[in-house]
Amino acid sequence: MTNPLLENADLPPFSAIKPEHVKPAILQIIADNEAFVESLLKGSAEFTWDTLQLPLDTINDRLSKAWSPVGHMNAVVNSETLRKAYNDCLPLLSEYATKMSQNPRLYQAYKTIADSEAFKTYDEAQKKVIENQLRDFRLAGVTLPEAQKQEYKALKKRLSKLSSQFSDNVLDATMAWTKLITDETALSGLPESAIAASRQLAESKGHDKGWLLTLDFPSYFPVMTYCDNRSLREELYTAFCTRASEQGPGDKKLDNSDIILEILALRHQLANLLDFNNYAEYSLATKMADNCDEVIGFLEELAERSKPQAEQELSELKAYALKTFGAEDLQAWDIGYYAEKLRQARYAISQEELRPWFPAEKAIQGMFAITSRLFGVQFESVADTDTWHGDVRFFNVFRDGEVIGRFYLDLYAREHKRGGAWMDECRVRRKIIDTVQLPVAYLTCNFTPPVGDKPALLTHDEVVTLFHEFGHGLHHMLTQVDYAAVSGINGVAWDAVELPSQFMENWCWEKEALAEISGHYQTGETLPEDKLNKLLAARNFQSAMMMVRQLEFSLFDFRLHKDYKKGVDVQTVLNRVRDQVAVVRPPAFNRFQNSFSHIFAGGYGAGYYSYKWAEVLSADAFSRFEEEGIFNEQTGQSFLNEILAKGGSAEPMTLFMNFRGRKPGIDALLRHSGIA
The missing domain is CATH 1.10.1370.10 (Neurolysin, domain 3)
Incomplete structure (x- = not known):
């Protein structure tokens, strides 16, 4: 049997990946990697970037390319067999990662590089890779006695399993609760779009009549916000906030x-x-x-x-x-x-009232236009790309006519898809001899899908979420760093990684930018002045x-x-x-x-706390645009060059100060939030 996860494909062959491929591929790659490291360490006592880091990047990339689509599909097209295959591999991957990071000879090999004369000639990004590696070896207990190393290994393995179980329990508890409403008066106050979506969901589940409510956010949120029926709100709230607990919906085995x-x-x-x-x-x-x-x-x-x-x-x-x-x-x-x-x-x-002005396609194209003005990049949809679901789209990112990154866009909520919104990496940018492997991102949201013959219409809040995840994607795709370990979002301190995502949200509140991302789905009319003024006035409501x-x-x-x-x-x-x-x-x-x-x-x-920490950074970074012009080309290029392009190749405070000219302060965040 040929295994698609063992092929070094340009992009993951999603339609060919089956649960039975997962464990054999991971076992094979782990075995190959361990044998490779063993022979590498036998070969020399003196190491350089080219003889240690580059070959390790290659084998790490092979594992990443196999595991990335598996982890992603487990989140977006979850099934019992895929979940089992995924969970079976977690302890294997945890054990492998621990074994690598606790290998004393590998640690010594990195130390010889850091202590060498040649290290002084490395560029800043290379130095950061080596310093991060040495730090991570120490954080993995490389210097611990053998018995404690084994203890560390067991702890990591168990924690990996528990995290996955926690996530599975939340997903299962969310899916375990549904309520079929047979009397439409119970839904009084709900927007037409929410009623239509719940009817469509009921039909998809084989109900000839009625409206189906679930704990998925596009179903739950409108009830909590608009439904006049207080007892129904209480019922949904109770089910939602007791998920995966001793008193929540579903099997008590799901209690976290x-x-x-x-x-x-x-x-x-x-x-x-x-x-x-x-x-x-x-x-x-x-x-x-x-x-x-x-x-x-x-x-x-x-x-x-x-x-x-x-x-x-x-x-x-x-x-x-x-x-x-x-x-x-x-x-x-x-x-x-x-x-x-x-x-x-x-x-x-109201958010619902704004939906007609934010058809998903207009918001996406407007977001691309804004990004083009800021950072000089363009976007193009690519047809016939292999994906995991019919809703998914694929795009190329261009600069100066050359493709520099790519991404998958999966916008809509559905069964067997984890809730929330996130960005993850599919491929990481790294230089391979004379070529560059392009960064590829997954951008995932859970918006209300198109209903009937209407296109998908977003609330303004959802547009903000779209820009947020796209900011993460830009950080990953616009990097100019050639080393995988500090390229894009890799190596970025966790409390700084939200800076580009929260930064991009700001354009959803600017009049000039809103003209790009809004257009009535029937007439194409941009958001009217009166609605725009009300939206901006309501920005800091509560x-x-x-x-x-x-x-x-x-x-x-x-x-x-x-x-x-x-x-x-x-x-x-x-x-x-x-x-x-x-x-x-x-x-x-x-x-x-x-x-x-x-x-x-x-x-x-x-x-x-990283969300708030990064919000301070993003508000303060955006205040420079407020001073110099929200579409100021030089300011946009400065943010691109100092923040987005650098990835994790330098300390985030250094990068921030290079862009802003000073350390961050909280005043811009409080001002943007309307807090005196």
Whole structure:
């Protein structure tokens, strides 16, 4: 049997990849790689970039090319057999990664390079690769005694399995709950688009009549925001916020409570093994922030500056709900609903009302036009590319007539696709002798698909999400670094990696840019002046409430890992953080933490603060465009050259200061958020 995952294809042959290919391919590549490293280390005692790093890049790239489409398909076209194949490989990959990073001879080989005279002649990016490698060897316990190395290996393997299980449980618990509505009056208040989508979903599930609701965000969010039926809102809220918990929908085997405790215990053990006091310290070893106190201080200062306004915003909401609707006791499932009513009353604008002006295709083409003006690149759709689903599209990115990057775009929510939005790498840019392997990205969202003969229509919030993920994609695709380990998003400190994504969001709020991304799906008319003014006026509606909510998540994550003690009560930690920063208190049954995939399954453990940290960077970076012109060509080229093109080849603070001329400050973020 030929195995498509073992072919060194230009792009993944998605339609040919089957679950039965996965494990044999990974086993084969791991065995080949281990044998190669063994022979490489036997061959010489003196190593150079060309004799060590380049050959290792080649074998790492082969593994990445095989695993990347598997991990991606597991997230976007999940099935029982694929999930099993994926999960079976996680311990193998974890063991392999640990074996490589704990190989003392490989560590010594890198040290000989760092200590050599030739190292002084390396360019900055090469030096960064070698320094990062040595740091990562130490963080993997390369200098530990053998027994502790084995302990580290076992911990990494188990953590990898638990993270995947956490994610699977959230997906299964989300899919386990549906509700068929047979009386349309129960959906009173819902926008026409949401009603049509729920009818279409019911039909696809074989229901002749009725409207099907699920916990997927495009179904859940409109109910929480617009549905007049309070008991239905409460029912959906309860199901959503208890997913993967002891009281959530679906099989009780999907409860993530014990998994959370085990992940926390093992992370703490891992950190202690490497001489860190806690997992938060270990996490910061590869980040921009210097220490735990700096992170806590940063988050608490933002909370201190934001909470008074957040309390005022909540008071206004309660007063409005009482006066206008006689609603006395606002619960968590009421906040979004009455907030939307207040937004309407103040600004007479709603996300749903804006949909007709943001057909997906217009938003995409407008985004391309804006990016072209900023960074001098162009985009072209490529037909007949092999993909994992009929909705997926593929694009080339050009500069000066030459293709410099490519990406897949998968916009719509569907069954067996993980919720949320993300960017991931399919291929990484690296130089191979005389040629350059082009970077290829996956851009994934979960928007409402086209309904009937109408095109997909986005809310403005969804347009912002699209720009966000595209920012990550640009960081990956516009890199000019030739070394895989620091090319694109690789080697970028986790708390700086959100800078380009949040930076790109700013153009969704600029009048000149909105003219590019809006156009009524029937008439082509750009967003009318009155709606534009209302949208901009409403931009910072309840922004302090949103700020403290994000700070709640960030502080909870960081304190959970920093102050970990055996037998920790996770709910108590969360409640204490809420006492400190929250203004909206969820009900006691809320189990938000059980589906907090970012920190338990998505790489953000003791790092969720990164979103706010990077927001400070992005707001301050954008303030230079505000000063010099939002489409100023020189400023755009400066951002391209100093930030996007450099990838992880230098420290993020150095790159930021090269672009901005100074260190970042929080004032631009507070100003953009409308917080005094």
